[in-house]
Amino acid sequence: MFVTLDQIRQAQANLAGVILPTPLQYSRTFSEWSGNTVYLKPENLQKTGSFKIRGAYNKIAMLSDEEKKRGVVAFSAGNHGAGTAYAAQSLGIQATVVMPTHPVPSKRNAIIHYGAKIVDGGSTSITMHDKAKELEQTEGLVMIHPFEDIPIIAGQGTIGLEIVAELPEVDTVVVPVSGGGLISGVAAALKEVKPAVRVIGVNTEGAMAMYESLRHGYPFEVEKVDTIADGLMAKKPGELTFAHTRKYVDEMVLVSEEEIAKTVVSLAERAKLVVEPSGAAALAAMIHRRTQISGEKVVVLVTGGNVNMSLLATLIEKYT
């Protein structure tokens, strides 16, 4: 039921030469603001602009030849779709991505550019998921789930291995959480390699499914999500990701929507990084002191950079 260290190491081998290195970036400014020694893990600079390619590529690379011939399907408004499309293209496999009826044009174009077929999935994540399930059944496509699957969790977990290899003395790792695939893999990798590392998950007040799930003790479906962080909109974690998070994660904290928005601007101004709101949530928790830790070596995951340019301009004008 739980991902193993061997599976994460196998994912790392599968990804070798495919993903880009994203070495830790020390930030003097954010260290001062947070009272810790802060390093960013800039996965916004990863291929396709987010970490999602790690899980998607690992999953697709492990399919049987027969499954590869059938092709794959993902449902996604953005980063997971791009990761799946890119991974499938590199492996010579046909991908179909179920997107919302009105997708962000730049995200739609990226996915088409990576050779995937786009299918209209309606306007909610439920109708998109249904459409993907339908294609799985009627056309025999292999589902590439955004989080609830061991090979996906193992792929995202390679980030944990990279962090410990580069900064063995790391004390704490801070991770934004949506469905929970990323934190499940990262926390499992870290705790298996170095049990003393603390792992903190971050939800936004506008979308707090994992926070509520831990509080209730089971995968809890929140009534609504309303957040600027369009990559953190899961209404409910999976059984698998909930179990991993409960086992491996030390704490979940919340950040406000405004803290996220301001942190997008701080990342641009101070770290020279273009980061989408979802990708700024973990740093927001550190610089707005939503955790109790101080004086530690902290690695903050910056998960993606696919922000709409006009939103970025609006945030800059509002917060500088």
Place this chain on the structure above:
Amino acid sequence: MFVTLDQIRQAQANLAGVILPTPLQYSRTFSEWSGNTVYLKPENLQKTGSFKIRGAYNKIAMLSDEEKKRGVVAFSAGNHGAGTAYAAQSLGIQATVVMPTHPVPSKRNAIIHYGAKIVDGGSTSITMHDKAKELEQTEGLVMIHPFEDIPIIAGQGTIGLEIVAELPEVDTVVVPVSGGGLISGVAAALKEVKPAVRVIGVNTEGAMAMYESLRHGYPFEVEKVDTIADGLMAKKPGELTFAHTRKYVDEMVLVSEEEIAKTVVSLAERAKLVVEPSGAAALAAMIHRRTQISGEKVVVLVTGGNVNMSLLATLIEKYT
């Protein structure tokens, strides 16, 4: 008269553990747009937000104990001042930075934050230079020139060594040019280590001192500079940097002001990097096909990220 490979290697040793690694970043998008295989060298992610710390630190580290006690002075509207201030602070030396009467507040604040004293230098580069010369003479401060000095050239040249070490098969390196310190060091390093590498310098049409100097055959002072690229405003290269450029650089090309502005936006949208206009000039030359090369492995220097946030927002709104 020319910097030697030994001096550049000594600079690399001096900078070890001081500067951040800035590994090359492959860009699929810019490769497609330019018809080459393009790697960015993201010195916008360097400490102080630009490459300038390399030369300044190397220069200051090599001062005698007596000179270190006297303190240093630089004249700069921005990046060289920040590099000098940061380097001096790390080495426990007092720095004075002569700035324009109305500096960009964020640049002024950064320099103060790095512990330097600010002195008003009037409104032009000539009055600023005069003020720095005056402080050199009256207070015995050691001048840290922005480009016309072998230890500065050697420090900037470490970028060339890093490029060849990381990508030994590099064909061409493209470098933005102002006073010429950066391209002098980078071209010398490259040509001494791998003579077959092509080095291309880039001026903007709004500030073309080096371009005109090569055409005339001597360091030529242009009548005026008027450019969005506030780090490329030198009106005349130095004797040293002109000589290095003539000896080592294969070609100078021009880009338009609009090409630079658009490239700032492309770097944000596609490479997820916040880059100042000066730092976008070399990539502008590649994606707007201002060179004849194609099918090559090209490293493009992205020299700095200290762009005013409201300018960035304005450019995004204009060009997306």
